[in-house]
Amino acid sequence: MSLLGRMRQRRSARFAGGAAMPLLAHLAELRQRLVRIALIVAVGTVAGYYLFHPVFDFLTEPLCDLPLEVRKTLGSETCFVFHDITGAFAFRLKLAVIIGVVLTAPLWLYHLWAFLAPALHSRERRWAYGFVAVGTPLFLLGAALAFTILRRAFEFLLGFTPDSASNLIDANTYVTWVAMLILIFGISFEAPLIIILLNQAGVLRGSTLTRSRRMVLVGLAVYSALVTPGQDASTMVALFVPMYVLYELSAALCRLHDRREDRRAAALAQPEKLDQT
Structure with missing residues (x-):
């Protein structure tokens, strides 16, 4: 059954005495959830606007703490430039939205979960809880690693600047670049968790992971x-x-799970063999 079909079936008990919940009712609920999410993010953006300076200082520390002879910007107090009159305002608003989305993540994720949860079986819900519980620290670990290597990366990249030149680093480009790097590292650290979920679903075996080690x-x-x-x-x-x-x-966890499942399958197959004899 499709995801939408399962959602309609499981919400039917709350709708019109058990009648099937129509598609328009689902769309209305989705719209309500999205409106709430938008309001939550808007409140977070207001908070992010006032938290701009400490967050900006934190994000730019790996670059601005470099000696002037390394970063080769226009002056000791200047790390970034804006290329038009509205650049500074647009940048502050952009960073405020990012801060708001991050700060309010537990709230808007809850609304997304509340909309999707009725379509999930109990086993799928346990997998989802486990994914969030393990995936969040893994993502944060990858993000922290990305932030720690920024200083070394800047030293390497800016080292190509000729002595007769200066770097005009756009603030918007810098923050976007740092955010993408943190996102890439965070998502990369989710790969083992996805492997384990595929193994739990019976799609991928631990022995396959062992044979594929060189690749x-x-x-x-x-x-x-x-x-x-x-x-x-x-x-x-x-x-x-x-x-x-x-x-x-x-891979080790997948092999352990496979051995446990193989023993369980063998135990279930043993009575069938006895019945046939």
Whole structure:
């Protein structure tokens, strides 16, 4: 049954004495949830507007703390530039929205979950709870790693600036670049969890992960070289090593789960063999 069909079936008990919940009612509920999410994010954006300076200082510290002879900007107090009159206001508003989305994430995620939960079986809900419980710290770990290598990446990239030139670093470009790097590292650390979920669903076996170790090593090396900002070895190793360790850990957990499932299947098959004899 489709996701929408399961949602309609499970909400029917609350609608018109058990009658099937029509599509328009689902759309109305979705609209209500989205309106609430928009209001929640708007309130978070207002808070983000007043938190702009501490967040901005935190995000720009890896670059602005570099010596002037390394970053080679226009002056010791100048790290960034804006290229038009409205640039500073648009940048502050953009960062305020980002802060608001992050601050209010538990609230708007709850509304999304409340809309989707009726369509999930109890086992699927347990998987979802486990995904959130484990996936959140993994994402934060990847984001923290990305932030720690920023200073080294800036030193490498800005080192190509000639002595007769200065860097005009746009603030919008900088924050977007840092946010994308943090997002890439955070999502990369979710890969082991996805592997485990595929194994739990019976799609991927631990033995397959073991046989694919060499290909995974090459793939992780290429991926680390592509997504890291500085093409020096230290930043690539900083991403490659923890991702490979997490891969081996997920493979071990998958093999353990497969052995347990194989024993369970063998125990269930044994009475059938006795009945046939």
